[in-house]
Amino acid sequence: MTNEAQLRIGDLLRTAADDAVPVVGGVADASLGAPTPCAEYDVRALLNHLFSVVVNFQALAAKGTADFSETPDRVAGDGWRESFAAEAGKLVEAWSAPGAEEGTTGAMGLPARTVGSMVLLDLTVHAWDLARATGRAFAPDPAVVAGLAGEVERMAPMARQAGVFGDAVEVPGDATAFERLLAVTGRDPRAR
DSSP states (O other): OOOGGGSOHHHHHHHHHHHHHHHHHTOOGGGTTOBOSSTTOBHHHHHHHHHHHHHHHHHHHTTOOOOOSOOOOTTSSTTHHHHHHHHHHHHHHHHHSTTTTSSEETTTTEEHHHHHHHHHHHHHHHHHHHHHHTTOOOOOOHHHHHHHHHHHHHHHHHHHHTTSSOOOOOOOTTOOHHHHHHHHTTOOTTOO
């Protein structure tokens, strides 16, 4: 296998989607009102946020414009689990297209690979949030975690300033790479 640092965003997103889609698909309707590790979101709101991220970052892969001004309730009707799986597939396709991670993209003119890493992080961390909220375990593929580690450290100051990440959480020396990544985002990976 190639070095994780050399893996393309599309490949990492394919792996992350393979991990996240079953978590989303396993959310019971009875759990939609449950709290999540994201204090501002219950499970329904977090699912809708994640849907919006997955849809909007498809446009960003194509150097288009994202619109986060509204978050539609995509969980309101039947078939939302299948719809999420389909949108996650489109996200993978968008970031696997030639040129997707080259140049800059988005309103802030960030490097496309950084923007791709942002959606990779959201998909991975929010899958953990949803699993935790619904009493399930979640461990992403180590290649995804390795592909994110350096980028998350680089984006952490900007993300904290924007209120996207909380303050980093201390973790013990025996913390896994994923636990360390969660801690950088302000999540306590061992809290119950």
